[in-house]
Amino acid sequence: MTIKDIARESGYAVGTVSRVINNNPNVSDAARARIMEVIERYNFQPNSNAKHLKQQGSHGVAMIVKGTSNLLLASILERAQALCDEAGYPSSIYYIDEDDNEVSRARQICREHKPNGILFFGSDTHNFEGDLSELDIPCLLMTNMAADSRAANLSSVTVDDSGAASRMIDYLYAKGHRTIGLIGGVLRCSHPSGARLAGCLSSFTRLGLPFEAARQYAATRYTLEGGYRGMEQLLKSCPGLTAVFAYSDIMAVGAIRALRDHGLRVPEDVSVVGFDGLELTEYLSPRLTTIRQPVDRLAERGVNILIHCIEQNPGAVHEIVPFEFLERDSVRDLTQS
Amino acid sequence: MTIKDIARESGYAVGTVSRVINNNPNVSDAARARIMEVIERYNFQPNSNAKHLKQQGSHGVAMIVKGTSNLLLASILERAQALCDEAGYPSSIYYIDEDDNEVSRARQICREHKPNGILFFGSDTHNFEGDLSELDIPCLLMTNMAADSRAANLSSVTVDDSGAASRMIDYLYAKGHRTIGLIGGVLRCSHPSGARLAGCLSSFTRLGLPFEAARQYAATRYTLEGGYRGMEQLLKSCPGLTAVFAYSDIMAVGAIRALRDHGLRVPEDVSVVGFDGLELTEYLSPRLTTIRQPVDRLAERGVNILIHCIEQNPGAVHEIVPFEFLERDSVRDLTQS
DNA sequence: CGCGCAATGTCTTTGATGGTCATAGGCAGC
DNA sequence: GCTGCCTATGACCATCAAAGACATTGCGCG
Numbered sequence: 260m261t262i263k264d265i266a267r268e269s270g271y272a273v274g275t276v277s278r279v280i281n282n283n284p285n286v287s288d289a290a291r292a293r294i295m296e297v298i299e300r301y302n303f304q305p306n307s308n309a310k311h312l313k314q315q316g317s318h319g320v321a322m323i324v325k326g327t328s329n330l331l332l333a334s335i336l337e338r339a340q341a342l343c344d345e346a347g348y349p350s351s352i353y354y355i356d357e358d359d360n361e362v363s364r365a366r367q368i369c370r371e372h373k374p375n376g377i378l379f380f381g382s383d384t385h386n387f388e389g390d391l392s393e394l395d396i397p398c399l400l401m402t403n404m405a406a407d408s409r410a411a412n413l414s415s416v417t418v419d420d421s422g423a424a425s426r427m428i429d430y431l432y433a434k435g436h437r438t439i440g441l442i443g444g445v446l447r448c449s450h451p452s453g454a455r456l457a458g459c460l461s462s463f464t465r466l467g468l469p470f471e472a473a474r475q476y477a478a479t480r481y482t483l484e485g486g487y488r489g490m491e492q493l494l495k496s497c498p499g500l501t502a503v504f505a506y507s508d509i510m511a512v513g514a515i516r517a518l519r520d521h522g523l524r525v526p527e528d529v530s531v532v533g534f535d536g537l538e539l540t541e542y543l544s545p546r547l548t549t550i551r552q553p554v555d556r557l558a559e560r561g562v563n564i565l566i567h568c569i570e571q572n573p574g575a576v577h578e579i580v581p582f583e584f585l586e587r588d589s590v591r592d593l594t595q596s
Numbered sequence: 597m598t599i600k601d602i603a604r605e606s607g608y609a610v611g612t613v614s615r616v617i618n619n620n621p622n623v624s625d626a627a628r629a630r631i632m633e634v635i636e637r638y639n640f641q642p643n644s645n646a647k648h649l650k651q652q653g654s655h656g657v658a659m660i661v662k663g664t665s666n667l668l669l670a671s672i673l674e675r676a677q678a679l680c681d682e683a684g685y686p687s688s689i690y691y692i693d694e695d696d697n698e699v700s701r702a703r704q705i706c707r708e709h710k711p712n713g714i715l716f717f718g719s720d721t722h723n724f725e726g727d728l729s730e731l732d733i734p735c736l737l738m739t740n741m742a743a744d745s746r747a748a749n750l751s752s753v754t755v756d757d758s759g760a761a762s763r764m765i766d767y768l769y770a771k772g773h774r775t776i777g778l779i780g781g782v783l784r785c786s787h788p789s790g791a792r793l794a795g796c797l798s799s800f801t802r803l804g805l806p807f808e809a810a811r812q813y814a815a816t817r818y819t820l821e822g823g824y825r826g827m828e829q830l831l832k833s834c835p836g837l838t839a840v841f842a843y844s845d846i847m848a849v850g851a852i853r854a855l856r857d858h859g860l861r862v863p864e865d866v867s868v869v870g871f872d873g874l875e876l877t878e879y880l881s882p883r884l885t886t887i888r889q890p891v892d893r894l895a896e897r898g899v900n901i902l903i904h905c906i907e908q909n910p911g912a913v914h915e916i917v918p919f920e921f922l923e924r925d926s927v928r929d930l931t932q933s
Numbered sequence: 934c935g936c937g938c939a940a941t942g943t944c945t946t947t948g949a950t951g952g953t954c955a956t957a958g959g960c961a962g963c
Numbered sequence: 964g965c966t967g968c969c970t971a972t973g974a975c976c977a978t979c980a981a982a983g984a985c986a987t988t989g990c991g992c993g
Contacts, residue, residue: 646980
């Protein structure tokens, strides 16, 4: 089935069929109807390779994803894919390894598939050593701020990491907690961790709480095991700890397991809060107090900004979307006792 | 950068460059070395659109996935992607909605991208109403047996669902449980649910336990909420229940939440077991007794069988891989008390 | 000298697009 | 009724990047 077959079958010329497919106005309604009928009858779809070859690219969005098993990313990704499709930008997903370099992969994808824009997913270990600006197509980091903003083509959409972290510390303080441990990412390569730490620090300072990173900050990976190990580290380094703020819900689950394995109850002995707002956290015991990242909003803003950059090329845009605080049962109120 | 530029730059003709790229032996070592040098210098990658246009298809594998947030699928998918890439079959992922029809989507993908094979992911709601055999390329269902095996091009790889379910019932019986509830998928559209139910029934019969589906089987979706609702249903319909077998770990988490919300303890009042063997289950309290689906093995067999079908066209292959039983802390031993 | 073979160059093909140009038909104006 | 113009359409061709069929070159050897 090619455009030629449609032409023969409908009795029109190839050019006219092409005009119909591409919504060129110079076609009579009769011809359009007749050709559309044939196209639909055969369920014809123009060969995308030929089309993209001629059009010098796929007119689509590449999504480069680090970390398949990250539930938050998965749901943002799904939503973003749907939005791209709706907007007429077919999307392709490329999963990459934790230790792959996204820039070289992006370069390769650009040479091979020539997308019109790239969306990067992967919160904790983005590693932009190469220079994205040489790609000269719009790029956008999802849930990850561009660490260095030299790149004029690199936009970002993140939740208000710093505000959320600050809010969380204030909340723990209000509940009477004074010695709070943090479990986050390795700061060097993780922007969200940096922003959240900044938010925590601003609260600590404002509230007059001392903070010693070496004792109170466990740097690890955003995984169950990372949360577990981070918690073990804090138990050693931070005596008198009454609350722990894990930078992801999954880490919080790991941390809770570690506490229980050390004979401590949550929240009676140690309170634990998370970040992300996964549906799962509502089903755990205790239900986890956490920050919800607005998945749909993040996806929607990310896709819209990227497409806007593709079509208008306005330079980099950095957007921060609001968080939602979910108070549940994993924090003990020390002021009551 | 095109093959022409490489030709000009290296002083050879495009044909020779093409031969070098495609490992055609009719090239002198000198020419090969010279051309490779230029290719590497410019980091050249042939345009995939032109290549696939000429080659009448992408020589790749399409992966059609239903359900982004399914952790088990996500890990199989990641592994399968890596394996395809290694085997020289570039893979593209297409996420589809829960209520999309996979066959019509598959048809569309075939027309548009002409893959050499299709891998279907999505355990509980596969809905093959159309006829896949008309696609006339090899297809394979991952973790889902082809319900009707008319289709000569439709292979499958599943864990030993029935054996695993049977084993689980035997285990619960050995621990003294006699009234066991099941939470599974809607049987009509879910093959794994059917096979697992068959396994359960064979054990029930062998052990002389009565089973009334209407009272003991809650049909729902493979989600947290599904598990929750399924459990609530069982609490009403099945008095005297001492154990619940949820057909996925995620459902088990939902079921545990429901039990607790009804004032019941796990495993003291009701035992709960799951299926899948997610890493998460090791971190929950209680640690969940479950069946591990061998993710790497499933991915590896699925990809190998599909590629074998593509290259040799041997007809449909149905493979069942062994499960692993993970005994942990979510089952009470009633024989001790 | 001419045959054979390996190495290499040339040209066509792939499916769709879009441009140019020709043309047919309709319609308005004179 | 003829002209001129406009629209719809057909016909044709180049283009895109690569692949591969086919043609050609050049060398060694009998």
